[in-house]
Amino acid sequence: MLSLAPPTARTASIVRPSRTSLRFMPEALGLDPGACMVAAGVLSAGAAVAQVPRRAQRLRKRKAVLSPPSRLPDFLRTPLLIPAESEREPTVLVDCGSGSTRALYFQDDGRSHVAWEKSEWRGEPLAKALHCELRVEKLLRLLEKELSQLTAKGPVLLGATAGVRHAVEDGSLPESKLQLFRDRLHETFGPRARFMVLSGQEEARAEWEALQHALDFAPDLSRDHFDGMLSGGGMSCQLVLRRDGSSPDLFSFRNGVLAPAGLADRAGRGELLAEDLAAELDVLQRKAEEQAARLPRVAADGFALVEWLGLFVAGESTERDQVLGMGYERWLSRQEILERVSAHLAKLATQYSPGAGPVPRRAAISLNYGIILRAVLQRCFHAGSRFYCLKGVNWSTGHYLLHREVLEQSALQQV
Numbered sequence: 001m002l003s004l005a006p007p008t009a010r011t012a013s014i015v016r017p018s019r020t021s022l023r024f025m026p027e028a029l030g031l032d033p034g035a036c037m038v039a040a041g042v043l044s045a046g047a048a049v050a051q052v053p054r055r056a057q058r059l060r061k062r063k064a065v066l067s068p069p070s071r072l073p074d075f076l077r078t079p080l081l082i083p084a085e086s087e088r089e090p091t092v093l094v095d096c097g098s099g100s101t102r103a104l105y106f107q108d109d110g111r112s113h114v115a116w117e118k119s120e121w122r123g124e125p126l127a128k129a130l131h132c133e134l135r136v137e138k139l140l141r142l143l144e145k146e147l148s149q150l151t152a153k154g155p156v157l158l159g160a161t162a163g164v165r166h167a168v169e170d171g172s173l174p175e176s177k178l179q180l181f182r183d184r185l186h187e188t189f190g191p192r193a194r195f196m197v198l199s200g201q202e203e204a205r206a207e208w209e210a211l212q213h214a215l216d217f218a219p220d221l222s223r224d225h226f227d228g229m230l231s232g233g234g235m236s237c238q239l240v241l242r243r244d245g246s247s248p249d250l251f252s253f254r255n256g257v258l259a260p261a262g263l264a265d266r267a268g269r270g271e272l273l274a275e276d277l278a279a280e281l282d283v284l285q286r287k288a289e290e291q292a293a294r295l296p297r298v299a300a301d302g303f304a305l306v307e308w309l310g311l312f313v314a315g316e317s318t319e320r321d322q323v324l325g326m327g328y329e330r331w332l333s334r335q336e337i338l339e340r341v342s343a344h345l346a347k348l349a350t351q352y353s354p355g356a357g358p359v360p361r362r363a364a365i366s367l368n369y370g371i372i373l374r375a376v377l378q379r380c381f382h383a384g385s386r387f388y389c390l391k392g393v394n395w396s397t398g399h400y401l402l403h404r405e406v407l408e409q410s411a412l413q414q415v
Helices: 019-024 033-042 045-050 054-063 133-148 162-170 175-192 200-216 263-268 274-293 307-314 334-351 361-380 395-402 404-413
Strands: 091-096 101-107 115-123 156-160 193-197 228-232 236-241 249-254 302-306 331-333 386-389
Touching (some): 091 395, 101 395, 115 395, 133 175, 156 395, 162 175, 162 193, 162 200, 162 249, 175 193, 200 228, 200 395, 263 361, 307 386, 331 334, 334 361, 334 386
Parallel strands (some): 228 302
Antiparallel strands (some): 091 101
């Protein structure tokens, strides 16, 4: 793994002769050649390393920080490719989302863009598993097996979002079930595992933090280009408005895309028929307008679209996703998106008119997202608003970044 962080003035000013230079430059230590050869034989690579305890070696590597020298001319102040040396195991963040449970592995040298990789493994949504102890045990066993293949001691950070959050708020998931899960989690992974249910504002803040981190390393974008962010997941959407010199305004609202007994849920069981679709969409339209009416009217111009909402606007349709295909990494006007959404919804309504049989799950999800997005754009944003779809920005990265210092302190205590 490579770090793009430049060396600092403090470390650049400390010049240490290498063992090679001392061996072949006797005058560097004031020794004659014969004495230097004797010293080199004693202080061989193996002997020198053996004199330093392994724990001290690890701590020394962690403390070796490089930053830019202060006296270099401006044209030389460019990041250097320096190998990042660290024996720390990756941090695992378990995304207990509305649609599934999955693990993401984070590697971070603290000086460059956070690197993460999704596991191929996907488990049952935690909100569903929590209703049955046997399903909880199965989920934990699968997670334990998955994590043991990569990390035996690294931190494990579990976060549950709107699926669990809404179940708790609605009373369908009692706190006792959550506590039982926390207890079993501690028995399985010990103190290295941390679990929390994110509030709507915490989820919005995590996504905003991930966006800011991504923009810091984007070649053609900066934080100043964006006045806020609009995101969407399986059960909720988030709106963030930037405020100069203060914390951003954070909002979260339900979208019901993967809600129990919602359109997608019934379509997945073959229970959503085309004959009933028009009435169902009318109900969904009213709910979307009610949610949008609770949000502020936005006077700002530039907004990022991320997560599933970004995929819906920018992505290409697949067997799984039926989306608009407007393209990533380009500015889109509010009017462009509204016109494409309206045409998309009209096409789906025609395709699944009465007599067409069961409505597929991917079409139900697409209809739901289109209605939500259209209501929010019409109600909250002015005609001059522009939107930019970004890949790879997710609440998991932001949640990791917000808890990084705590995780680092915990890792050092376990050394």
